[in-house]
Each structure stands twice: as C-alpha cells, then as structure tokens.
Amino acid sequence: SQQGEEDPQALSIQEGENATMNCSYKTSINNLQWYRQNSGRGLVHLILIRSNEREKHSGRLRVTLDTSKKSSSLLITASRAADTASYFCAFFGSGTYKYIFGTGTRLKVLA
Amino acid sequence: NAGVTQTPKFRVLKTGQSMTLLCAQDMNHEYMYWYRQDPGMGLRLIHYSVGEGTTAKGEVPDGYNVSRLKKQNFLLGLESAAPSQTSVYFCASSYSLAEGYNEQFFGPGTRLTVL
Numbered sequence A: 001s002q003q004g005e006e007d008p009q010a011l012s013i014q015e016g017e018n019a020t021m022n023c024s025y026k027t028s029i030n031n032l033q034w035y036r037q038n039s040g041r042g043l044v045h046l047i048l049i050r051s052n053e054r055e056k057h058s059g060r061l062r063v064t065l066d067t068s069k070k071s072s073s074l075l076i077t078a079s080r081a082a083d084t085a086s087y088f089c090a091f092f093g094s095g096t097y098k099y100i101f102g103t104g105t106r107l108k109v110l111a
Numbered sequence B: 001n002a003g004v005t006q007t008p009k010f011r012v013l014k015t016g017q018s019m020t021l022l023c024a025q026d027m028n029h030e031y032m033y034w035y036r037q038d039p040g041m042g043l044r045l046i047h048y049s050v051g052e053g054t055t056a057k058g059e060v061p062d063g064y065n066v067s068r069l070k071k072q073n074f075l076l077g078l079e080s081a082a083p084s085q086t087s088v089y090f091c092a093s094s095y096s097l098a099e100g101y102n103e104q105f106f107g108p109g110t111r112l113t114v115l
Helices: none
Strands: A005-007 A010-014 A019-024 A031-037 A043-050 A055-058 A061-066 A071-076 A085-092 A099-101 A105-110 B004-007 B010-013 B019-025 B031-037 B043-049 B064-067 B073-078 B087-094 B110-114
Touching: A005 A085, A010 A019, A019 A105, A031 A061, A031 A071, A043 A055, A043 A061, A043 A071, A071 A085, A099 B043, B004 B087, B019 B031, B019 B087, B019 B110, B031 B073, B043 B064, B043 B073, B073 B087
Parallel strands: A010 A105, B010 B110
Antiparallel strands: A005 A019, A019 A071, A031 A043, A031 A085, A055 A061, A061 A071, A085 A099, A085 A105, B004 B019, B019 B073, B031 B043, B031 B087, B064 B073, B087 B110
C-alpha cells in the first residue's frame, strides 16, 4: 500500500503551545501537501512543499521534508483553539494520477 | 463562486437500494475525484476523472460507478448499496494533476448510512 502514515494519531495541547505532527510515506514523490479538516467538513489545503525543498513557512505553519527518510513534519506554532481539527498529509503516488492521503492526526487545542 | 458542492448532504439507504451522489464545481477544473472517508483510514480514492467523458478506477472502486458527462459535474452511483458502503463521501477537484503540484478543492461531504 502507498498510503501515508501519520503520528501521533491524536494530540491534545494547551492554547499557545506548539503542535508537531509527522507523516511518513513509502513511494517517491515530487511534492507533499498538508490539509486540514474541521469536524464534519471537507479538507482545506494548507501548504505544499516540493521535493527539492527542505523547509517551508506559511504564517504559523512550518513544514519540513526529508526525502531520504521519506518523512515530513507540520509544526503549528502558538496554537489557538480554532486550530482544533484533523490534519492530513497528501502526496502524489509515483507513476499514477492519484493523490495518496495519510491517516491523519487529530489535534485538540484546549483554551 | 460556490467552489465544490455535493448533494445530498445526508442519506439513509436500505441494503440493495441504489442512489446517485452529485458533485458540481464551478472552477472550470479538469480533474475530479470521489473519495470515501472511514474512521482511522484517512481518505481512499474511489474513482477519478481527468476530463469530460473520462473516468478511471481508484483504490476502492468495487460497488461504485461514475460518470462525467459534463465538465462541471461528477456523479457517483451505488447500484446495490451494502452496509460496508456506510461512509462519508467527499468530492474534490483540481485544475490539473501536474505531478501533484495543484491543490485539491473539496466539497462538504455526503454522510451515507446503509442499513
């Protein structure tokens, strides 16, 4: 299976703390994307990092990519209650027209 | 600009019944996808389309059929619903595939229960 694995499966932190979630994959990729899903809603694109990039920032988000270890991490700094959601990594399956999604990390930020 | 819309939002079926889920997008996207989301399993691709009149199988296509007669619409059909098809279904679209450089835009989902 090409499915990505994410850890932790669930994470609970206090408002203001940083949240880190990790994604591992098995195939070769050209880029990796992160999505957020609020409860009962569709996924929303957060950030994309290309395979030749090691780190990327967008607001309070910081994404790293290590293609040698086939892993990526998403860091949310100074978390807010509104960041409570599930976060998914997604990548383009090698040699296919398919996006592969990770299993997701459920983040809960306590006010 | 409504983005990606899905109808219906909720549906309860009995085993053996059929139904069609409708996805519509107003962004002139070429590519459209149907996923199912089950607890602890992330999203799994059912079928996808790379343009009007084309469809292709994804990871879990059995028990589903699709059609893309118009560029803006992507229909997902269940011919004979089974309890294993109880899930949340998401439609998504993207401008192009381009090796995955384009983000996908998701609809709000359809929650389907098969009794």
